[in-house]
Amino acid sequence: MMLIKIAWRNIWRNTSRSLTILIAIMIGLAAALMASAFSMGFVQQRFNNVIERFVSHIQIHNPEFVHDGEVYQYLDKPQKLLQSLSQIPEIKYFTERTKINGMIASAKVSAGVQITGIKPEAEQRLTDLKGWLTKGTYFEDVKRNPVYIGQELANKLKVDVGSRVVINFQDLDGDITAASFKVVGIFKTIELAFDEGTVFVRRSDLNSLLGDEALTHEIALILNDFNQTTTVKNQLQQQFPAYEVRSWENLSEELLMMQEMTTQSLIFLVFIILLGLGFGILNTMLMSVFERTRELGMLIAVGMSKMHVFRMIMLETLFLSFTGAITGMLSGFLLISWLGTKGINLAGLAGDSLAIYGYGNMIYPDLEPQFYFQTAIMVLLIAVLSALYPAFKALKLVPAEAVRKE
């Protein structure tokens, strides 16, 4: 008890020195957490974008289509599946898609694209395709062969709303088919590669060109509760073993890995910063021990055991570190929470360049509780390590030397 009191008060003897190291720890930690949260927000944003806009929660394919994506690798007899899907309560919406590869050509230029046949009404409920519209309409009030293309592609083809384009592809019999489409709408997502490589047409138009009205390559569905993904996925897979049921986790493994790797490298960054701060603490405490040679010698002389002295120095170091760490983590947390709801707008800073990499302009810093926890563990570790050396130094004191007048 007494030791704790002495240790705590000892920290505040050299107020400016203690404050210096405290503020260093506080700012260092808050900044490290903030930088981490910013990076995580960056990754998370892309994550959400991809899942919400393009991937949906669960997708069902012909297992071979997953690898090759050929036109004939469609879902075999999907009627039963469709019926079940409409009966599973966890499922909010689902939609069928026809997905083939082909060429799109304007009068001047042609380009390879993925042609996705969608049911415009149903698709709208799953993805934000309509929301990305920048010009024209989203399949509204059009009679023959409308096509919805990305801004990048429009630029490349030098076409605009109202232009005619020709789309070439292989039909189910392996014959090359060509059809004329009219650009009705232009969209822009945050991922330029997507805008350049994907076009959307009505599934009914595409299917009649392909020669099978019911042709379906992909069924995408979203659930009422995102957290039900694995349960529903497993249930469907069990019920329909002939199909391949994949959740967003399978669909975007690359994203998960990216998130994981980002977390790892950020933890490492925080560790490096903490290591630096650890040396600061060590130095502060060493100075403090050397300054108190006489006093510590006196304490040992009058009967305080070296173990007590050791513990006292440890306590002082830990108090110092923890005071800094707690305030640092707290201010980091508050800053992150605040910016996490408010968001950071990078538009002025980066302009359009972020979109090239598939990022939006608004970043919402975010850190998992796990990250704080791991940081706290590292703080503890570093604090104990930086406490040991000064405390061992104090053990070396010889009381007879220490108490001699100079």
Add this chain to the structure above:
Amino acid sequence: MAVIETIGLTKIYNETIVPVKALHEVDLSFDQGEFTSIVGPSGSGKTTLLNMLGGLDKPSSGQILINRKDITTLKERQLTNFRLQHIGFVFQSYNLIPVLTAIENVSFIMLLQKHSRKKIDQRAREILEQVGLGDRLNARPSQLSGGQQQRVAVARALASRPDFVLADEPTANLDTQSAFNLLDIMEKLNREENITLIFSTHDQRVIERARRVITLVDGAVAGDEKRQQ
């Protein structure tokens, strides 16, 4: 009965490099309740002797018997505990823990000795009253004068009623008035509590007050004079 006895006490510093003979064959004995002053020129070995008696340093040869127990054979940890239980110390300076109040400083040793809270508090108040600081219980050392600080140190040394108290030049940093004042208190406590008190000093005025004066010259006892007062 002798509380402390030294037999052939010798201390040589730097035995391997440039040997300095600080104490040479010192045979002394101190009885219960004695009030002794160790005097002698600078470098004569006063501090060395007190450090040996207090178990702060090991002699090169010879024995130190405290209550017939040879402390020179004790291990460091046992020695620390021995100091805690049996010896009170007053140094020239740096006696007190700056972050603790007067009463906390006095209580500190008794806490280490694991006395009960209530007993500690009672005794700490009592002894601080006795050194005339009953009204400064909650003052920090920095708020006390040098003389008052030394009185707190004396109170701390005596609080747990040790077998004896060692004081190395306790008055060296004090003005005459404060020095006499401290001596009065030490003498009074020595008499009232019957605690053996040994202190070293340069100060002729202070020497007068001791009932026994041991003179050291070049690490050897050159005089041992008992006075009746």
